[in-house]
Each structure stands twice: as C-alpha cells, then as structure tokens.
Amino acid sequence: MNKLDRNFYEGKTEAVAQALLGMYLVHHVDARPRIGRIVEVEAYLGPQDLAAHSSKGVTARTRVMFGPAGHAYVYQIYGLHYCMNVVTEGATGTAVLLRALEPVENLPERTQGPALLCKAMQIDRRQNGMDLLSETFYIARPDESPSFTIVRRPRIGVDYAGQWARRLLRFYVRGNPFVSRA
DNA sequence: CTCGGGATGCGT
C-alpha cells in the first residue's frame, strides 16, 4: 500500500473523485487498522455549487473546506449521523464526499452510504480537519487493484440545488454490491 | 434569540 500524497488531493475535484475509486481508506482504531475500499463518491465543486456546503461561504462549519487539500471535512447530519469528505484543490471550498466502501479489514458488513461508512470506520467530529497524511488516518493506493468501469450519475439528496442537482457528479464502481441505492 | 431544514438510514 502506498499512502496518497498532497499532490494527489490538489488535483481538480472531478478527477480526484474518480481517482479515489478503488483506493483504500484506513483508520487505526485501538491499534487495529480498519480498512475499506472506496467504491462510491460525489464531487462538490465549490461556492458556486449550490449543493455544496461551501456555497454558504466561509463559516465555522465550512472552514475546513476552504483549507488545504488532503484534510478531512466531517460534518453531522440530521442530528445523528456523520459524513466524511476529502478536501481537494486548495482553499477553494471543493471536496469529495465518500459514500460507500467495500469492507477489506476489521469492518462490519454495512458500509453502503455515507453515514454507515463513518459508523463502520469510527469517524465522527473528532476527525474533522484531520490531515490525511497522518499515520493513523489516511488513504492509500493498494498494491494491486482489479480493473473496473466508472458510472456517472446525479448526486443523491440534493434536489434543492436547482440545475446543480442534475450534474453528473456521483461516481461509483459499476456492479459493486456495496454501492448505495443500487 | 428563534426557527426551518438538512450531502441519512430505518422501520412501516
């Protein structure tokens, strides 16, 4: 496994989103690595993207989105769930939401959906703002990855975002059983 | 300060 470097995250958001498919998300909890293969993501393109939290500008909540690439933006939703994003580009308010994992090591079976992903990986507000170049929380390229086809679809749950809701910014691995809402 | 609603998941 090869940990992704800063340069990877600084790429254009749509490209980074697609490149994250097949990568391994790793979180060491109690000295045991929880590992999942990323199989579904969504790109959020910055302040002009009405579906993105950064469309509200820089606030206490979106501060991390406007920070350096390669950090985790974790937020609470509906009062009880968490969702994790990877900040991209750099100080641009852009990010990629991680929506589903295929369990690889030390994970429960239910990892399909952004909140289940966080629950399985034990990710919550404590990980907000963490640098993904750390020793215990990072994303890595596996030594070998099976080839796959990427499917593009509209993002989930952003109907309020007008024309932005129609953009094909959700990407997933075709045929993978862990993709949410098949 | 109040208040409306949300990048979800689960049960009915």
Place this chain on the structure above:
DNA sequence: CGCATCCCGAGG
C-alpha cells in the same frame, strides 16, 4: 412515508 435528533445559518 414518517421519524429520530442536533446544529447550522439566516433573520429579527
């Protein structure tokens, strides 16, 4: 389709 459950961001 309703609900849990909390905090963000807007407005007074």
